[in-house]
Amino acid sequence: MTEWYGMVPEFGQLALIFALLVSVLQVVIPLLGVRNSQDWLMAYARPLASAQAVFLLISLAILTYCFVVDDFSVAYVAKNSNTALPTPFKVSAVWGAHEGSLLLWVTLLGCWGLAVSLFSRSLPLDMVARVLSIMGMVSVGFILFTLETSNPFERSLPSVPSEGADLNPLLQDFGLIVHPPTLYMGYVGLSVAFPFALAALMGGRLDAAWARWSRPWTTAAWIFLTVGIALGSWWAYYELGWGGWWFWDPVENASLMPWLVATALLHSLAVTEKRGLFKSWTVLLAIFAFSLSLLGTFLVRSGVLTSVHAFASDPERGIFILALLGICVGGSLLLYALKAPTVASVGRYEWISRESFMLLNNLLLVVAAFAILLGTLYPLIIDFFGMGKISVGASWFNTMFVPLSVLLALIIGPGALSRWKADELKRIGGQTVAAAIISLLLAFAVPLLHGGDMNWQVFLGIAVALWLITVTLTDVWKKCRGQLSRIPSLGLSFQGMVLAHIGVAITIIGVAMVANYSEEKAARMAPGDIETLGAYQFEFVQAGHIEGPNFVSDAAPFRVTKDGKEISLLTPEKRRYNARGQIMTEAAIDVSLFRDVYISMGEPLDNGAWGMRLQVKPFMRWVWLGAIFMSLGGALAMADKRYRRRKTLQEANA
């Protein structure tokens, strides 16, 4: 191998090493500048952060190239790819296992650093220097972790396998191409709010301007988290073949906890910006949010908890991440404990005020996150005290999470229409009494009309969701004083908030309906057989066979009819992947706004018959539709002009 292109993987590793060196400089030089008040040293922060991002991107691009050209001399490629794998999946295989996904993680971290250095022109230089230096510290830790314990460029020379072991078939799917990068963008995005908070602690400067800088970044990370979690749930729903969409698995919890805390942080930042309150609490939430995303990384990759999608565990890796976690979280919490008094809030508010509602919102969200954390770690705790081994089931999480969500949904609406500083219950009550009556009546009607008899869970879910929607719309109506043409002038922030809150309601409706009115049937079916489930007839038309690029499958075309009218032709498959001989169930789903029809194949039985699983899931789409509303709301709020007007304001102040 004397040709240069035989050394491409080494260039990837070299780029990674350069990124490490640059990030060390990124930590040291700007901080020296801050300490000695040397502007020219602080000014290095931006170019260094950019250079780090470029080196990481080169490294990731080279790994991707190794996958695309089937370079099986790279052990990671040989383990996770195959010549027969379609090219888009070769690309997504880059983050299909631990090493590559970690490289993606650090690369995205570098990209957020790049984004900060590009969009921070209006920030004071010492703030930029501190923020990028802290981001550099996180980078140093994780690049070192990648190089030391999980190098994706490791070669298996001289004996190069002629064929790769193929990507895990579960992961050969569109959902996997987009889900991890989005979720990681969210996780890593919280690494921006985190150094902003630490920089504020270090500099002792925490004011409305600081909150205004942090808000769009936090919102951006929150949007990615929202979309990432929704994508993960959607992927599990159609790809795992059992029609479940949330499992309270440790890895799912690991993404939900930072989301809850980030949601709390968004609201707390709003209070800090508008009223100069909750300062030290906001800082703590920023630390919590990023700590929980690091904790998620630790839980997934260390094997300390068992989970269906844990990466191959390795105690050495576990100890490394634990050390990183200790330095990062322990260090920042220590800094918080020492410096928090310097950012104390001044200001007062009455019991009935928007501040109180926001505080309640924050408490509920943090308690929910804490409850999930407790449930996730409970097996470890019990084990630690020698009280045996247990696993915490979904019912525990539901018992904790559902009541908290209901309370939260109850206060969102009144909170949004309440006034800062002081408000009156009479005023809030007067504005919302109509909404309360409408939502109660409709909530009674829904289970009676849909299910025929009273279902209190559905009643509760629909009632709080409708209450949220009607109160929010009342708020809009009052704010535009009865003229819809005034809505555009209410400001993007407000419109974004309305959209996101309605998104919450949509998700609640979806969850309440699908959890209570899903129908399911397992049946033995041969070609020609017809089964009935609810209002739907399922006819197994004929046994089929499909040859894919790297799999063969048995297919079972179904004609689904309702009231004698054909609705769709669905073809679930049972695939056998050639490289590993692994068998996958591909469900077939007919999607509509008010219900999903879901068919998956079970086992082959005698005489050409199959075990079939038929499901009808009402309002399934609403669960994810709500998430889309929430993220659109976030995007609108981010686009608000006041985040960009700053510069002129500052100049005016100066």
Added chain:
Amino acid sequence: MKRLMLFIPLVVFFGMGVLFWVGLGQEDKSVLPSPLIGKPFPQFILNTVESGESLNHLPQEAVLVNVWATWCPTCKAEHEFLNALAQQGVKIVGINYKDDDFKARQWLKAYGNPYLFNIADPDGQLGLELGVYGAPETFLVDSQGIIRGKHVGDLNARVWEKLQPQFEALK
């Protein structure tokens, strides 16, 4: 006092760190009881290993449901004990987990068949729904088809001493 409160997050985190440290050192995660206890046995439609006929329910009496496979050395170790249990009249249903029917039949011929019948679960779908960690695992199922107990690892005289009273109570 208020000053000290600021250290609470740090202290809590430190506690968690210790917990993780200990958790990392622990290898054995095999003795988790099943969250399925008290729940009905999952629905299934599968073939039997012996005759290939399809089947969708367990016998309506108290049975042990034993998950096993020919690729599992511990299953071989526990097989003699299962034979002895069957002799005593304990009803055992096998789930042949992620295995090959032909190999399974060879095995039963060679080592004896303690099972009423064996359910073939070649893809491990039923195993997945039962939360099977690895073979062997044994479930106690009552005559109503409700899962009442679970043991991970091989059945032997010592384990049976504990399980037997529970099983007798189901009858």
